[in-house]
Every structure is written in C-alpha cells, then in structure tokens.
Amino acid sequence: MGNELAGIATTGEARMNAFLDVCFWMLVTVIAVLVVYTVRHYIFTVNRLFGRQRHPYVDVSVARWPAVTVLIPAHNEELVIGHILDALLAGDYPHESLTIVPVNDRSTDGTREVIDDYASRYPTLIVPMHRTEGASGKAAALREASEHTSGEIIIVFDADYVPGAGLLRQLVAPFFDPQVGAVMGRVVPLNAGTNLLTRMLDLERSAGYQVDQQARMNMRLVPQYGGTVGGVRSSALASVGGWRTDTLTEDTDLTYRLLLGGWEVVYQNRSECYEEVPEQWPVRIRQISRWSAGHNQAFRDHSGAVLRGDMRGFRQRLDALLLLGVYVVAPLTLLGWLLALTLWYGGHSVSGWIAILLVASFSTVGNFAAFFEVAAAARLDGHNRRVRLLPFLLLGFLVSQMAVVRSMFTFKRRKNGSNGVPLVQWDKTQRYRGMEFGVQLTTNSSSQYTKHSS
Amino acid sequence: MLAPLRRRGNNGTIIDPHRSIATVRLSVVDVLLALGVAVVTSVTLATSLGAIGRAWTWMYVQLAGPLGFTQGVGVRNFDSVRFADFAVPYFQAQAALPSSTIWWVTLAVTVLVFAASFGLRDSLLPFAYLLRLIALVQCSALAFFRIAPTRFPYDLPHYTSSMLAVGMAVVVTVPVLLALTFYVIDVGVARKMLLTVAMLGHLLVFIPLQYALHAYLVMHASLLLMPLLFMLFALLPEVTILIALYGWGMSWRASRPRARRE
Numbered sequence: 062m063g064n065e066l067a068g069i070a071t072t073g074e075a076r077m078n079a080f081l082d083v084c085f086w087m088l089v090t091v092i093a094v095l096v097v098y099t100v101r102h103y104i105f106t107v108n109r110l111f112g113r114q115r116h117p118y119v120d121v122s123v124a125r126w127p128a129v130t131v132l133i134p135a136h137n138e139e140l141v142i143g144h145i146l147d148a149l150l151a152g153d154y155p156h157e158s159l160t161i162v163p164v165n166d167r168s169t170d171g172t173r174e175v176i177d178d179y180a181s182r183y184p185t186l187i188v189p190m191h192r193t194e195g196a197s198g199k200a201a202a203l204r205e206a207s208e209h210t211s212g213e214i215i216i217v218f219d220a221d222y223v224p225g226a227g228l229l230r231q232l233v234a235p236f237f238d239p240q241v242g243a244v245m246g247r248v249v250p251l252n253a254g255t256n257l258l259t260r261m262l263d264l265e266r267s268a269g270y271q272v273d274q275q276a277r278m279n280m281r282l283v284p285q286y287g288g289t290v291g292g293v294r295s296s297a298l299a300s301v302g303g304w305r306t307d308t309l310t311e312d313t314d315l316t317y318r319l320l321l322g323g324w325e326v327v328y329q330n331r332s333e334c335y336e337e338v339p340e341q342w343p344v345r346i347r348q349i350s351r352w353s354a355g356h357n358q359a360f361r362d363h364s365g366a367v368l369r370g371d372m373r374g375f376r377q378r379l380d381a382l383l384l385l386g387v388y389v390v391a392p393l394t395l396l397g398w399l400l401a402l403t404l405w406y407g408g409h410s411v412s413g414w415i416a417i418l419l420v421a422s423f424s425t426v427g428n429f430a431a432f433f434e435v436a437a438a439a440r441l442d443g444h445n446r447r448v449r450l451l452p453f454l455l456l457g458f459l460v461s462q463m464a465v466v467r468s469m470f471t472f473k474r475r476k477n478g479s480n481g482v483p484l485v486q487w488d489k490t491q492r493y494r495g496m497e498f499g500v501q502l503t504t505n506s507s508s509q510y511t512k513h514s515s
Numbered sequence: 516m517l518a519p520l521r522r523r524g525n526n527g528t529i530i531d532p533h534r535s536i537a538t539v540r541l542s543v544v545d546v547l548l549a550l551g552v553a554v555v556t557s558v559t560l561a562t563s564l565g566a567i568g569r570a571w572t573w574m575y576v577q578l579a580g581p582l583g584f585t586q587g588v589g590v591r592n593f594d595s596v597r598f599a600d601f602a603v604p605y606f607q608a609q610a611a612l613p614s615s616t617i618w619w620v621t622l623a624v625t626v627l628v629f630a631a632s633f634g635l636r637d638s639l640l641p642f643a644y645l646l647r648l649i650a651l652v653q654c655s656a657l658a659f660f661r662i663a664p665t666r667f668p669y670d671l672p673h674y675t676s677s678m679l680a681v682g683m684a685v686v687v688t689v690p691v692l693l694a695l696t697f698y699v700i701d702v703g704v705a706r707k708m709l710l711t712v713a714m715l716g717h718l719l720v721f722i723p724l725q726y727a728l729h730a731y732l733v734m735h736a737s738l739l740l741m742p743l744l745f746m747l748f749a750l751l752p753e754v755t756i757l758i759a760l761y762g763w764g765m766s767w768r769a770s771r772p773r774a775r776r777e
Contacts (some may be wrong), residue, residue: 071599109538110538110541110699111539111540111699112538114538116535116537119536143765258638259553271534275535296694330535331533331535333535341638342637342638342641343637343640346640373595401746402652402742406655406667406668406742407668408668408669428758428760429692429695429696429761430756432761433695433696436765437700437765439765440539440769441534441538441539443534445765445767445768446766448762448765448766449759449766450757450762451759451762451765452755452758452762454758455755455758456641456642459645460641460644
C-alpha cells in the first residue's frame, strides 16, 4: 500500500514536471517572438536615426497635376467638418483639378447643414454626398463615394483633420510614379498638450510615423496606408476589388491587397496633417480596440497569402507578417506573464545564472528597444522635454494591452452577430475641438452657422 | 567642404533641417567611443562585483537590527561567477506560511482593492488597471496557499539572495543597454558618463533596500505576499527607474546640429 502511494506521488510529480517543462518551452517561444519585435524596433530606430532617408517624391512641386477627388467620410461631425473644408479650400492644389466630396453618412446633428452650406458657396468644388441607406460605416461610405468619382487619384481625410496648404500636392506627387498604388502622410496630434494621455499619444504617434513608417520607407519594406492623410490610385483600387465593407480597418486591408496585387505603398514623412487624439482613456480604449480587432482580422485574411510569397522579396514578406502580427503581441505578452507565474509557483528552475541573466537582459534591453524608438522619434521632432514622460508609457502599454486582449473577444461576439451589433458600423472617436474653443454650431433657415466663443 | 555652407544662416547661425528629414550624425569615432565607454564601465562593474556584494552585506548588517531580523545576516556565494568573488547577503529568518486570519484579511483587502479600482475616475484608468492587476496576482497567491501551501517552493533567504542576484544582473546589463540606445545619441561624453553613473548609482543603492523591504514585508505578512512582490514589485520598479533616468538623458539637448542624409 505504501509503495502504491509513493508510486502515485511520483507519477504526480513527474506529470507536474512535464507540465512545467511544457510551460517553460512555451515561455521560451513567447520570448523568442518578443525578441524578434525588439530587434525590429531597434533596427527601425537605428535606420531612422543614422541611415539614408528615402524621400523620393518630396521635391515634386511643379507638375501637371492630375484630377483628384478628396473624400471626407463624416458621421455627426458638425464640430469639425467646416474646419477641414476651409483648410482644403485654402490649399494650393489647382481648383480645376480638385473635387471635394464630403460623404455624410446618416448624421443626426448639423453635419448635413454645414456641408450643404459650403456646397452652395463652392458648387464647382464641393460635391456633397448624403447617405441615408445602404451599409453603414466608413468603408461603406468610401466604397459608394469611390464608385461615383472620376478623379485618377482619391485622397481620404477623416473629418477632424486639418490639412496644410501644400498637403494635397505632396500627397499626390508620388502618384507620378506608376508603381505607386497608395500614399500615406504623417499624422500629428493637434491637441498634444491637453493632458497626460494626449502627451503620451503624441509620443506614440511620433514613434509610429517618424521612426516606424519612415524606416519601412527607407528599407523598402511595408509602409502602411492608414486610412486618412493618404490616398489611393483609382485604377489600383479597382484592380484589387475596391474598398471592403466587411472589415473594421479598411486601411490595413487595402494596404495588403495592394501589396499582394503588385502595387507599392509609399510613406511621405514631410506630408504632415493635424488630427485630434483622444483626451479620455475610455475613448482611447475604444479606438485601440477597434484598431486591434481590425488588424487581427487582416492578419487572418492576409497572412496566408503573404506566407505563400506573393510579395517582393523575403524582407518585405517578413515585415508584412510582423506588421500583421503587431496586435498579437499583447496577448502573447499576457501569456508570457501567466507562464512565468505558473513556472514560478511550480518552482521550475533552469540553470541558475544563465537564466537569471536572460530574464534580466530581456526585461531591460528588451523593453528598452521600444522606449529607444519613442525617445528617438521625440528627439527628431524636437520634443526633447516630452521624452521625460517615458515611464508613464508603461501604464499606457498596460491599458493598451488589456484593451487589445479584450477586443479579441468583443470582435468575436460582434462577428457572431449576438447583441444585435453589426460587424461594421461607425465607431467614431470623440471630437474635442469645438468644446475646447467653446464653439457651438447652430443652424438657421438659411443654413448659415455661427461660432460662439465662451 | 561645401556641405556645412548649405545650412549656414543669418549671422552664422545654423539652419536645422525639417524634422521629417532630420537625422543624427554618427561617426566611427562616436561608435568607438560608445564601445569604449561600455567596455570600461562593464569591466569596472565586473571587477567590482565582490566589493558591491560586500557593500550590500554591510548595508544588511546595519538594517538587520532596525528591521527586527535578530538572527543576523547570512551570505550566499555564487560560484558560477568565475571571474569574481560574488556573494550577496540575506536576512537569517524564515517567513511563516499564512495563518487563517492573515489569509482571510488578505482576501478581504484584495477584494476591496479590486472593487475600489472601479470607483476611480476615468483620468485614473491606468491606475485602476494596475490595481486590478495587483488584485489578480494576489488572488493567484491566495488560491495557491489555500490549495497547496506546503508546496510553496521558496523561503525568505533564498528569495532575497536570488533577487539580489537578479538585480545585480540588471545592473550589469546597464552599460550594454546604454551603448545600444544612448551612447550613440548626439550628447556629450560627460553627459553620457553622468547618466551611466546616475543609473548605476541609483540601482546599486535601490536594489538592496528594495529587497530588504520585501524581506520585512514577507516576514510580517507571511509568504502570502511573496508572489505579488516578485511579479510586480521586483524587476518592474527597477526597469521603471531605468526608463525614467533614460528619458531624462534623452531629453538633453544635442551636442551638435542635426544632420540630413538623403
């Protein structure tokens, strides 16, 4: 009897050890994936700081400019839509080649009135589209609007953006290169100094564009078309099947379809445009949840094709895969934490000193690659003092991580159609500009609107 | 020779390139200097391991009385470090398994912390998430010590000495870390050295105090607290300190004008 009990205990012990071994190797795999992303961050930052920069189209300023249609999808944007229309009208793109199409999708505020007012004043330039039926959401609005446009080039802005006078020319210039299918410009927060969150988002945006996107451009990898402050060639769009309406991030999806279709996507770091970033954490969480859900959808849709090698060279394919997987890193990191906790409780030990060094190295050097990228980007931007906020980004990462993990389940529920929530709908980020400046828009019988300063 | 003239402005001022095209100049001398500083610092650290261990031991001897560790301080040798006589201290005391009272009190506090995290206003959301994380990790400890308390594989001396060794490993990686991410940046050599000394000095004082505090807390609140301290209050504060100091260093002005490489 005693021997039997001892045997059972030994078997239990052996099973536990086997389980811990499995956990250990899973943890090693997770760390290996994270190390790949760490190296990627580092290479991008070094390239952006010290490498040769590619700005092949930045000097194109005199040309016979092609016909351009600017699409501005809008849903309840009365606070900001007038600002972007004013900014576009003040731009230096030849008016005879320019058509501005504000696409009002089921707005219930004064968006329609503001747009119609502008259209009545600039009938040859502004051709509004008011959607009251059909599929809802930005992608559906873009799809319908694109079908009715005649311009060779389509430029897209979200309604809260404020383009500078020369921006349209800068965004159109790359299309003189016949290989270019899409162009992306740089997004710069307009309200960066509002609070800690906006300052942190400014740092993140800075890293994403100044370093990530520009390094990919430099290294001929995969600059990403981001759905706003960017454009697409009509023929390229048509050749890959137009905008998809069943995706949460039509921009990522289009980037990959264009690349797989043999088109080039380019990034213009000089083409800066202001946007509003979220000023409240819940708004930020909703934003990142949508991005991650859409990005992971693109991962499922396109990773197979990328792996099959329908791309230009190994490096571009690898970067395309890593870019598709960026939002998988959050759940992987969480898994890593769970595995580490399990191993720790289980008393699993690997050859002492080496393991200690490995863990310590990854915790420091590994984490630092991302912070190096952020700090380098802020320095390039001349925002040195803002770099002192770096440690707060740890908290930001924690929130983002939780939001990304949660979005994976939310998205699944949406896809299944429970709760009566459709897969794709308007998932707008809250606007602040009107509130900040005390602007109220009121309409009267002649569709004029007035601004009241508080 | 003509390149600098392209950027010469009024009264000899320098015209900086636009941020979208700006880069940082990195010469061979800069790379060699970065390597040199990293190697010198690493070698200095490696040869000082024994002295650092002895300094930490002295600190623990001084702290043992005030913290109530009446049995004194022990020393654990790390024979695997062949190039130095590296040993770290620990308090000679065994922490108890959690009593039923401690377990229930901890459970109540954990539930309270978790509930309180939902009461914080939106602007404090990251701290709410942090509180929830703390509560979840503590829940795992509560579950473990409820189900299999005797299988907990660590005691206080082993924990303290191991974490001091991990801390030392973090210290050793600092020069490598800075060589890769800071020495290559365009700030002066004196400032590079200043940040290195600031980081190393801060960590070398912080780490032994940090784990002395851990030992004190575990001694009084039982082993139930050890998982939480290990997961969230060991490496994480050390890395946060490094990042804060690194952010400070990266905020320093460039020692020379920015470049443009096309």
